[in-house]
Amino acid sequence: xxxxxxxxxxxIWTSLFHLxxxxxxxxLRPILVYFFLVFxxxxxxxxxLAQLNPFDLIVLLSLxxxxxxxxxxxxxxxxxxxxxxxxxxxxxxxxxxxxxxHRRLDQWIEGSPSSLIEDGKVQKSALARELxxxxxxxxxxxxxxxxxxxxxxxxxxLSGGTFSIxxxxxxxxxxxxxxxxxxxxxxxxxxxxxxxxxxxx
Numbered sequence: 001x002x003x004x005x006x007x008x009x010x011x012i013w014t015s016l017f018h019l020x021x022x023x024x025x026x027x028l029r030p031i032l033v034y035f036f037l038v039f040x041x042x043x044x045x046x047x048x049l050a051q052l053n054p055f056d057l058i059v060l061l062s063l064x065x066x067x068x069x070x071x072x073x074x075x076x077x078x079x080x081x082x083x084x085x086x087x088x089x090x091x092x093x094x095x096x097x098x099x100x101x102h103r104r105l106d107q108w109i110e111g112s113p114s115s116l117i118e119d120g121k122v123q124k125s126a127l128a129r130e131l132x133x134x135x136x137x138x139x140x141x142x143x144x145x146x147x148x149x150x151x152x153x154x155x156x157x158l159s160g161g162t163f164s165i166x167x168x169x170x171x172x173x174x175x176x177x178x179x180x181x182x183x184x185x186x187x188x189x190x191x192x193x194x195x196x197x198x199x200x201x
Contacts, residue, residue: 110159117155
């Protein structure tokens with residue numbers, strides 16, 4: 001006679017491991033979404049990766065939810081999720097490995113860095129190309145410890161959405177750090193002199 005615990009257990013195992021779509025479809029869906037996202041981020045530029053304002057962050061967070069059903073279909077099983085996750089990791093590994101051996105193609109897909117500030121001068125054409133405002137650029141250099149754009153010698157938006165910034169002079173944090181190190185060095189010399197005078201006395 002079938003008991004309630006046995007029925008409950010059968011229902012759990014069925015919902016966990018029973019695949020809705022075929023394994024081929026479960027593997028193909030994440031792969032297609034993966035390449036679509038690569039294309040999408042290539043078209044819309046490095047700005048989305050940099051997450052320069054709340055709107056960019058909202059877009060990235062919403063993408064996962066928007067494409068969730070496209071990746072898994074009408075399947076909430078554990079097996080389907082594991083197959084989808086494995087397919088994503090596998091295709092990413094293969095793509096990265098392939099691009100590592102074909103640097104020109106990798107550069108084309110990732111795009112080239114954009115020089116936003118050169119020799120202390122803001123490149124407004126580059127800002128327009130990356131859909132960046134001067135105020136957003138100012139907030140970026142502020143986060144790096146600079147007071148204003150006048151203190152920046154160069155600013156480059158890299159392919160991965162990060163910024164490489166070089167100042168005309170070191171930023172305040174670096175100057176303060178160096179002052180502390182110099183002061184500690186002076187104190188160390190003073191302590192050595194006191195020790196020497198004590199030994200000689």
